[in-house]
Amino acid sequence: MRRTFIGTLCALGVTALSTSGSAFAQQRPDFSGIWLLTRSAGGGRGDVRLPETEWSTEKLPFTAKGRETFLANKPGKGPRMVAPVNGNDPIGGANPPGLYRALIYARNFEFVQSPMKLVQLFEWGRIFREIYADGRPVPDDIPDGPYWYGYSVGQWEGDTLVVETVALENRAWLDEWGTPISNQARVQERWRKTASDRLELRITVTDPVMYVKPWTSMPIVFGLQKKAN
Numbered sequence: 001m002r003r004t005f006i007g008t009l010c011a012l013g014v015t016a017l018s019t020s021g022s023a024f025a026q027q028r029p030d031f032s033g034i035w036l037l038t039r040s041a042g043g044g045r046g047d048v049r050l051p052e053t054e055w056s057t058e059k060l061p062f063t064a065k066g067r068e069t070f071l072a073n074k075p076g077k078g079p080r081m082v083a084p085v086n087g088n089d090p091i092g093g094a095n096p097p098g099l100y101r102a103l104i105y106a107r108n109f110e111f112v113q114s115p116m117k118l119v120q121l122f123e124w125g126r127i128f129r130e131i132y133a134d135g136r137p138v139p140d141d142i143p144d145g146p147y148w149y150g151y152s153v154g155q156w157e158g159d160t161l162v163v164e165t166v167a168l169e170n171r172a173w174l175d176e177w178g179t180p181i182s183n184q185a186r187v188q189e190r191w192r193k194t195a196s197d198r199l200e201l202r203i204t205v206t207d208p209v210m211y212v213k214p215w216t217s218m219p220i221v222f223g224l225q226k227k228a229n
Contacts (some may be wrong), residue, residue, distance in 0.1 A: 029159050029193045031111040031118065032228035037104070038198075038221045054078070054104050054175040055203065055217040066180060066210035073178030080177065089178075090171050096125050098172025099149040099165065100187065100203065105176065108225060118154065118161070131163050142167040146183050163189040174205070182209035197224035 049057050052070070062070060074080075074087040084092070091097055097105065107124040116134040121127075131154040138153045145151060145167030154163040165187045173179055181187075185207035194200050199222040206214040 028156055030113060030228075031161070031191065031193065031199060032113045033224050034108050034110045034226040035199055035222040036108050036225050037106045038223045039106075051079070052177070053179040054177055055100075055179065055220070056215065057218055058215070060179070061212045061215055063208075063210060063212050066207075069180040069210065070178060073173065073180060075173070075176060075178040078175075078177030090173065095171065096127060096148045098169060098174075099129060100174045100181075101172065101176065102127070102149075103201070104174075104220065112228070131161075133161075138164045138166060146170065148172055150187070159192060161189075161191040163191065165189065180210050181205070182207055184209050194221075198222070199224070 051057075052060050060066070060070075072088075074082050074089070076082065076084045076087045076089055102109070102122045102124050105124060107122070109123060110121040112119040112121065116132075118131040118133060120129045120131070122129070127149065129149045129152065131152045133154045133156070135155075136153055139151070142151050146169040147167055148169045150165040150169075151167040152163050152165040154161050156162070166185075168181055168183065168185050168187070170181060170183045170185075172181065174181055185205060187206070188204040190202045190204075192200050201220045201222070202217050203220075204214050204216045205211065
């Protein structure tokens with residue numbers, strides 16, 4: 001009887017350790033901290049490897065409407081830059097930069113993470129953005145939208161945070177160079193830690209008004225500036 005009891009305790013101990021190890025292995029990565037783009041962005045005449053947008057080394061699959069809108073946007077930076085007095089940058093009208101322009105710009109942002117929500121606090125404009133991670137679906141209709149920073153729902157796929165953002169304001173540019181979106185745009189973000197101090201982002205833009213097919217960005221890498229307290 002005593003041997004059986006001890007054997008049972010040992011078996012329970014092994015199971016507990018195994019379960020604990022499994023749970024540890026499945027822990028979500030912690031994105032908390034202050035992050036900064038690891039390359040220069042948004043300045044000068046741009047990088048020759050980036051022909052049309054700061055997000056991609058490839059030319060964009062514009063619709064006719066998309067190309068028309070792109071050419072009508074007159075940015076003050078990038079390969080199509082004009083003097084600000086001749087431009088039509090939306091921030092010139094005291095508008096916020098918008099979500100994706102803030103992400104691709106070389107200014108700090110902070111991730112604040114909880115089990116049900118992640119929040120990004122942007123230094124540029126002192127604006128925050130919420131990513132709901134409580135299991136809710138992406139709504140089909142958002143009566144109060146659109147928003148300059150969209151409406152975002154996230155879920156975890158292993159170590160990757162997958163975010164779907166809708167209800168984006170079509171006056172916002174995706175970057176400093178005038179890359180357009182419409183109110184029908186749906187953007188998927190895939191956030192992944194590639195090292196303890198490196199965070200990688202890829203976006204996929206689906207917007208039938210501006211683009212004939214979805215397009216995916218190159219990897220955008222952020223470096224950790226300061227860990228969360």
